[in-house]
Amino acid sequence: MQNNDYLKWVYLLVLSLIWGTSFILIKKALIGLNAYQLGALRTIITGIFLFIVGYNKLKFIKKEDWKWIALSGFLGSFFPAFFFAIAETEIDSAVASILNSLVPLNTVLLGAAVFKIATNTRQVIGIIIGFVGTSILILEGADLNPNQNYWYAGFVIASTIMYAINVNVIKTYLQHVKPLSIAAGNYVIIFIPALLVLILTDFFNVENLDQSEFVSSIGFVVVLSFFGTALAKVLFNKLVQMSTPVFASSVTYIMPIVALIWGLLDNETFSWTQGLGSLIILFGVFLANRKQKKIRSN
Template sequence: MSRTFTYFLLIFVMFIWGLNVVAIKFLVTELPPLVMQGARTFVAGVIATTVLFFLNDLRKLSKKEWLYVGVAAIFGQLGHHALLAIGLVQTTASNAGLILGLIPLATVIFTIIFFRERVTFLRMIGIFIGFAGVAIIVLQNDGLGAISRGDLFVFISMVSQAFSFIIIKKATTTISARQLTAVMLLIGSLSLLAISFFVEPQAVTHFATVPTLVWVVFFASAIIATGLGHILYNVAIQEIGAGETAIFNNLVPFFALIGSFMFLGETIVFLQIIGFLLIATGVILGTGYLELKLNKVKKQTIKETA
């Protein structure tokens, strides 16, 4: 697979992930959030597992590997998807998309904490700028006292997803990233469905009365965005590496902003644009991507002049 094709593949994944935030916002207005997310991720898990079965990329896991997968599923699927759905009931898709754009930076912070990764001044500046962007978004109305509960839930879901990536990084030393994703989707979805039966006992009856459009969005979100999207993203990581792949996540909030405006009629305000630019800048600096590129240019220059 050529590098150029991988880049186009990643842009497509970011496009469908950005629109997926809009899709989930639409779905939580039509269906109870927990059972909807549980059913949606279950379908995604079944699709992903089926694809991997035909690719012969499934094997028996050890007890230690099951432990890693279970913990990753709790934070990356159960925690992230449940809190995201609940949050989207109370906030806009545009705000949610922008907050989720902070995932690469939050992952870097956890990497620094758990793997003692080196922190440079430039990366610290990037982390500060990124979080300042989110602060502008969530405080855009009337300050600290007016922080939306929905924004708070989405923020916690973002942190939960970022923490799961640390577990995933540890687990993928022995497990295929694609198999890990598929198993996580199944475990997380079954956990979500189990909880929803207690929290939303009458929720299943809603599925019998929803219009056709809801089903179309539901299956498109499950199969294309969550199932296929995660598999393609993992393929890209194998081709160009996790660091360069993560930079493309900056496009998710951009596509979420455009999608929320076009399909949900949400208003895009100036402070959201400022927040997006700060988050994008923060990710480029905070993940060390800019430093990596500058070091490559410096080494190339030294090599040419030597």
């Protein structure tokens, strides 16, 4: 059990690095693709990766589990792939990642209200502290980038609600299903809808191949699909099963720090106030997931 405690932190940090990098990859991919092409292509390429490695795992999904697999696929992968791409047409990649930190708060609220998953006072306090840190990052980002259209942040907020529902669905109804089976099953459901969207975007126009930005953007989507979606999807499903929905969703507290570093390297603005917000976020994650020490009796 103690080894499992250490392992879940390793999963959390690896996922934070992968998903924190995903936002800058979306930004770069949008140079040559529109948001709908990016979302659809990301889903299709991820599906191909997962079919190759996880096709033989589909047989372990029971008939009664497929409705939850479908719900998980649309809420945890399909719609967010488009929504984040749409959001980043107007707001910075780091800001999108920061807004994504609402996931743990939504996970606690939905978990308690809908899925009847117990939470304790320390978790709630930790989530609130993390949310305070996130708010500092958001307000500072808005001050530094007054020309950004923050209405598009609604797409990210909607995605955080979907992610929160998804993580509770996995924990409540798919705990017995292998992580790779869940991921592969998700994309069996959403592959065809994504392909239809891609066809409707005029993606297959041969004239696109003459544009260097179009080709390089596809390269960014391939990297994003393999690491940021396919591999991360399996790791995240495993993390949910070995820990709690609140702990697993805490990955969204560390992701903004990674995203802010990438943004700084890409000439996005970073301030000391944002650094303070990042430290507050880390403290919230620690507090929400620190175990109560047991008092030994003599």
